[in-house]
Each structure stands twice: as C-alpha cells, then as structure tokens.
Amino acid sequence: MDFFSMFWEYKSYFLTGLQYTLLLAALGVLCGFILGLIVTLLRMSPWGIVRFIGHAWVEFLRGTPMLVQLFIIHYGFSTAFGINFSPLQSGAITLSINSSAYLAEIFRAGIQGVDRGQGEAARSLGMTRGMSLRFIIIPQAIKSVLPAIGNEFVTIIKESSIVSFIGITELMFQSGAVTGITYDGMTPYLIVAVMYFILTFTLSRILGLFERKLKASDHR
C-alpha cells in the first residue's frame, strides 16, 4: 500500500496518535517551562540547602535516561508507594520534569548572561530582588535564550515518542499498531516521521516569528 492510501485508510489511528502527541507535548512544554523557572529560582536562592535541591533536581534528571524515569514513575511508584498514575499522567509528568531540568539550565544561562548593571539599576530604583527578576532580568534572559528554548520544545515533541512504552496511543504507538495490522514495517513509520516533522518544523517557524517580534527593541 502506498503512503497516502495507507494514511487515508488508517487515518483514525494516526489522528488519535497526533492528538495524544500534541497533548503530551503541550503539557510537557507548559509544565516544564513553569517548573523550569521555579527550579532556576531555587538554584539562585540565597539559602544553600534550597540551591542544593535545585542542583540535585537538574543533575539527576539530566543524568538518567528518560525511559528509566518513566518506568520509575509509572511502575515504580505504583509498586513501592501504591501511587497509581494513568499512563497519560505518567507520560505528562515524566516529560514535564525531564524538560524542566533542561529548561532550568537554559534559563540559568540566560539570567547569568544579563548584564549585572541591569539588576543594579533595578535595585537602585527601590525594586526588590523579585521585581528586578520578574520585570527586568527574566524578560531579557528569555529573549536571549529563545532559540535554545525552541530547541528544547522540539526535543519534547520528539521525546514524547518514548511514552509509547507504557501504552499511550500517541503517534509512535499508533504507527506500531498499524504495522501490526498491515505487516508493513516501513510506511506507517514514514507517515509518523512526516507528521513529527510537520509538528517540529511548524513550531520552530512560530518561535522564529515570535523571536523576531521580541527583537523589535533591538533595531537601530
């Protein structure tokens, strides 16, 4: 069966897959972003113990495979603590905490890259540390690391394929299902490859537009 007729015939499989992939990626991006910011703030805390927690979080999540993290959350928590997450919950949690570690590193680099004088100027006007971070430092930091954040978003979309291991019917899982039905070991995977590519390519285009808009203040 050729590419398009295969897609058409099994479109409900692929579209269901697309839905779950989009849902997981969106949750991963959103929760990862917020969690990442929080972890960054932890790492800049005046208290050593809080900094250590932030540091440990980042190192552990970056230093272990995401598949292992997924199994610990999905199977481990259930066995050891009786905490049963649905596959979708486990998938979303894993993607969120995993991307939060990478995003926290990106944010930290961005914040450290903002000129010291910016914070000093803000503080000299009577702003608190929090105001200075929120209104002055973080907006500039995010702008400078936007390309890196975009890369991370693209990564999350692709890495979300890992959650097919626990039976979430996202794109990767669904292509396997279609392969099982049709005994075609190539075309279904090509179809999802194209679908992943369309997702990531569109996303990087949108981020590019957003970046250009933020650059409005840079023109001379």
Next chain:
Amino acid sequence: MITVKNLHKKFGQLHILKGIDLEIARGEVVVVIGPSGSGKSTFLRCLNLLEEPTEGQITFEGESITTKRHNINKTREKMGMVFQQFNLFPHKNVIDNITMAPIRVKKTEKNKAEALAMDLLRTVGLEDKRDAYPSQLSGGQKQRIAIARALAMEPHVMLFDEPTSALDPEMVGEVLDVMKSLADKGMTMVIVTHEMGFAREVGDRILFMDQGIIMEQGTPKEVFGSPKNQRTQDFLSKVL
C-alpha cells in the same frame, strides 16, 4: 542627611575602602575625585548598599541603613543613582523605563507617572523620544534618560557614578548641563567624576580620594587652588 562612619570595604584580600568618615548636608553637591582604583566608585555604591560595607555605619535621614533589619529597598527609593554604563532597560521604551519604578514600587497611577515622566523628559530635553528604545539613542541621550528615570522616583539625593566617562566627548556637555541645572535646583548630589572643570564649577565640596581614604577635602577653591596634600598636588598636576 547622610552620615558615614568608619566605612571599610574589602573584596577578599583586597582592602578597597580603609575608613571613610563623612557628613553630607541637605542640598550639598559633593564631588569625589581621585585616581582610578582609589575606591571612589566603591564608596558611592556603598551609600545605597549596592556594595555591602565590610565594616562601619551609614545613616540616611537619621536612620541607620547598615543595620541588619533595615529595609534597603525603601531607602533606595529616596536615593537615585546614575551609572557610567547608563543601564537603561533595553527591552522597554523610554517612557516605560522612566515610569516602571514609580508604578511598580511606589504604586503611582499610570497616568500620573506618565505625566511626571513627560515633565522630566522636557527637563532633560528629550520629550520627542518617549517611544524610542534605548538602542535608538546616543550615549548622551541615554544618560539623560537615565537621569530622568532616577528622578522619577523623586529622590532626596542623587548619586552619580562617573556619568560621563562612557560618552563621546561631544556628548559630555549635554549631560553635565542637566546635572548642573539639577544642582541649581537644590538637589543633594554625590558625584564621582573625572570632569575637573565641572567639579570646580558645580561642587560645593571636593573630596580627593586615594588608596581607600579621603586624602583631602574642601571647597573647589581650596582643593583646586591650593591643595595641601602632596598626593592631591600630584594628581591635579596630571589631570589639569
């Protein structure tokens, strides 16, 4: 208005300030001169605790700001600061740069803050730049905006940290003019500068700092006309 007692600042092994004692009166314009590395900027930055003193006390309007419990943010609202590198917020346009602190910190209403900002822009001669971004301005314009931004908090004292050192020579004058008119209006000012002509003209008192202490102080006439300290004489003979 500001009292400094036995101020010391160390960066690790480096002893930058070695005991500064000073009294600044309301309305006074104090100009700090001296060779680079003498601790002038560090001293100025200690006054609003951008640098934390290692030892000593600073009181501002009768309140000790160096005690642990003191809320420095409240004090900084009353102490404007202008930096050598301007430090305008590049992601905000001119009017937002000026109104941000009044709105966020003092909770001034937006339209009131903008009206005040426009007044200040007129004072510094840049009312047509209200919507410009810092990257579109010249150095002299940036520094005048930075002065307006500090003034928008209606401070009781203004601290200037080498405000003209990063400017092209032809832009120095416009910034000094703004500072001079501020001094004429009775603003209390502490200015670190290398502009000796300006120091002589505008200063009520000149402090000559070297090696982390105030070597000599007096009226411009005394310090520039007949410096008593050998190091002051050496320094002035090099820069004048």
